[in-house]
Amino acid sequence: MRAIRVASAALLGLGALALTAPGAVAKSDIGTITPFGFAVVPSTVVAGGQVTLQVDRDNGGCRGAVTVTSGVFDTVTIAPRTSSATATVDWDARPGAVYQVTFTCDGVSGSTGLTIAGRRPVPPTPEPLQPTVPRGVHAGEGGSVGSFSAGRIGLGAALVAGSAGAAYVLTRRRRENVG
Numbered sequence: 001m002r003a004i005r006v007a008s009a010a011l012l013g014l015g016a017l018a019l020t021a022p023g024a025v026a027k028s029d030i031g032t033i034t035p036f037g038f039a040v041v042p043s044t045v046v047a048g049g050q051v052t053l054q055v056d057r058d059n060g061g062c063r064g065a066v067t068v069t070s071g072v073f074d075t076v077t078i079a080p081r082t083s084s085a086t087a088t089v090d091w092d093a094r095p096g097a098v099y100q101v102t103f104t105c106d107g108v109s110g111s112t113g114l115t116i117a118g119r120r121p122v123p124p125t126p127e128p129l130q131p132t133v134p135r136g137v138h139a140g141e142g143g144s145v146g147s148f149s150a151g152r153i154g155l156g157a158a159l160v161a162g163s164a165g166a167a168y169v170l171t172r173r174r175r176e177n178v179g
Helices: 004-025 150-178
Strands: 039-042 050-056 066-070 076-078 084-088 100-106 107-118
Touching: 004 076, 039 107, 050 100, 066 084, 076 084
Parallel strands: none
Antiparallel strands: 039 050, 050 084, 066 076, 066 100, 100 107
């Protein structure tokens, strides 16, 4: 009987590990998986704004020049010993659109998205201050306490006592069967 419990627990653990590991490996905040890391900062920008194109060269996956292309800005080349460059987003970029930004280094390419933000929201028109209330707030009589009656409280206590008694009886039966 113990072997079945151990095997069940082991299979459940392995199943959970097998199902979560691919998602953890595939999830990448900086784009597709390549031997080098890359990012577009910020990932959401207004039309005409500037973005910083970053390449992670610390892991040695990219030694040469990096070419960064997108349909929303001109092609940018990041020099071999440099890890970032800036690009200006075109003024005619569509608000709400997501453009692909592709980083290519040593024949390996990876891409990530760049979202174009809508127009900046207009701040709300300020409203004049309302005069202060001449009296305090009347609080403490919400619907949670005001509608209780002795019958409802007794019914709730009976349900709690009944469930506790049933749990006690079932626990005692289980102990008698095991021992």
